[in-house]
Amino acid sequence: MIDWSRVTQLRDEVGAEDFEEVVAIFLEEVEEVILRLRSWPDMSLLDKDLHFLKGSALSLGFQSFSNMCQEGERTAAEGKPEHVDIAELANEFERSKMAFLGGITKAP
Numbered sequence: 001m002i003d004w005s006r007v008t009q010l011r012d013e014v015g016a017e018d019f020e021e022v023v024a025i026f027l028e029e030v031e032e033v034i035l036r037l038r039s040w041p042d043m044s045l046l047d048k049d050l051h052f053l054k055g056s057a058l059s060l061g062f063q064s065f066s067n068m069c070q071e072g073e074r075t076a077a078e079g080k081p082e083h084v085d086i087a088e089l090a091n092e093f094e095r096s097k098m099a100f101l102g103g104i105t106k107a108p
Contacts, residue, residue, distance in 0.1 A: 001099050006061035023104075026060050027097065034090045046084060047076035053089075057096075065089075065096040 011019040033049055042049075054069035072084040 001062075001064045001096055002103060003061040003063045004103070006059075006063075007100075007104070010060065023060065026056055030056055030093060034086075034093055037086050038090055041086060043076075043081040046081040047073050050076060050084070050089075057093075060100075062093075062096045062100065065092050068092050 010022070014022055030053060033053055037046075037049060050069045050073035054066050054073060057063075057066035057069060068089055072089060075081070075083050
């Protein structure tokens with residue numbers, strides 16, 4: 001679910017203090033996009049939103065969420081945005097966030 005080696009790499013690259021800020025910004029931005037998608041999705045922009053989520057998630061080690069965003073991005077780009085399960089995407093983000101926050105103090 002979480003690529004802990006990526007988390008450690010990012011923390012080493014930016015430093016512990018800046019890492020906390022990166023995490024806070026990531027969570028805030030992703031939650032804003034997911035809220036918008038759940039509330040009033042613009043299906044014409046869904047592939048772009050999922051591309052943003054995919055890249056953001058990958059950079060912070062949210063591997064399974066990133067994979068789900070990639071699949072949704074592909075589906076939306078193929079002209080089938082209605083086949084993207086926004087609720088399941090949001091649920092996967094919540095599961096990933098809980099795993100991340102629960103394991104961050106244990107990460108090497």
